[in-house]
Amino acid sequence: MPRLLNRLPGQALRIGVSGFAVSLLKVSRWFGPKAELLAEQPFSPEGVSALHAHHAIGLALRELLAGQDVQGWPASFVLADDLARMWQVTPPAQAARMADLEAAAALRFHSLYGEPASGWHITADWDTRQPFFAAAMPQPLLATLEQCAADHGMAVVEVQPHFVTAWNRWQGALKADAWFGQVHDNLLTLAIIGGGRLHAIRALPLPRGADQYWLAQTLKREALLAGLDAPQLVQLCGQVPAPLAKPAATAGQISCSVLGAALPGEEKWSLASVLARGGLAA
Incomplete structure (x- = not known):
């Protein structure tokens, strides 16, 4: 070895x-x-x-x-x-202390997952003024x-x-109101963005033969659920299938671009090894 x-x-x-x-x-x-x-x-x-x-x-x-x-x-x-969990937290009215935000995150965790947060370590972009996202391990x-x-x-x-x-690596490279996604192990983890802020994170299985039409329909559905306009562009990283990574053919369609490139020899790596590389610049 x-x-x-x-x-x-x-x-x-x-x-x-x-x-x-x-x-x-x-x-x-x-x-x-x-x-x-x-x-x-x-x-x-x-x-x-x-x-x-x-x-x-x-x-x-x-x-x-x-x-x-x-x-x-x-x-x-x-x-x-x-192995982790991610969710959005709305800060309580007039929240002024970290303890207020931590309590709100724990309550939301319990509401979503049906168990206390005591067995999980929670981190977040804590914010007293607007909704923020939290992750628990x-x-x-x-x-x-x-x-x-x-x-x-x-x-x-x-x-x-x-x-x-991936989000920490690429958020500064996203174009205005573009959505962001990561593809790994046939799963698309999608960041729904509007008005310059992150509204939701959704994990969506990639069906066999997923193409640009499937992606456009999926993004339009997610936009409707979030109460937002569908994006004109989605920027993806990771193991993006070639049929997804195409510019819009006609007006009104959603373009897709790929962020980053594989490292030399990475095409031979296993899913676990690609995972270890997560967020690393090429």
Whole structure:
């Protein structure tokens, strides 16, 4: 199994975590390839409940890191979106304290998912003036990741859902009132945008043979549900099927453009390894 060389400035690790595999990348800002696949460890999710998925992930992660010289390396974890939850929060009237916003996020979480938020770690773009989005990750899973990192001498830099890494990477490149989406593992995670702000996040399965017509009809339906005008442009990143990535043929249709490009050799990577790369510039 490969071992890492002494770390150069700007180098770090990225670890993709899904419900079926974990993957390890070495990434570099200045020296060598942008991302190098070091190892991957699949595991079977059969018989593992969502409540105890962190046990299987922890075992796979320890196998992944066995024999890897990662002592002292900074590491970022990218979680598959189905391991996290994302939702919109409306701040209470006259909210002035962080505690008010945290309570509102927890109440909304309970309303949407039917369970208390006490077992989840919530992060958000906290805002007392307008609705904001929050993301939650299971506390047991975070504890498992942190313990594995500590056992191997790694410093945890961040833990983020896959969609959040893409949003943070690309939101500054979006054109006015364009919608944004990420395609991964036949799932389109869509950011519905209007009036310069994010209104909703929707996860939509990509049907077999999805094309520009399907995309246009889907976006028009989502716009109607959100009470917004349909966008003239949607900007997608990730594993975008070629039939989706086309400009509008006639007036009134919705254009689609692709953000970013694959890294050299990435077309041979598994879904878990592409996940680990999430949000990384090419």
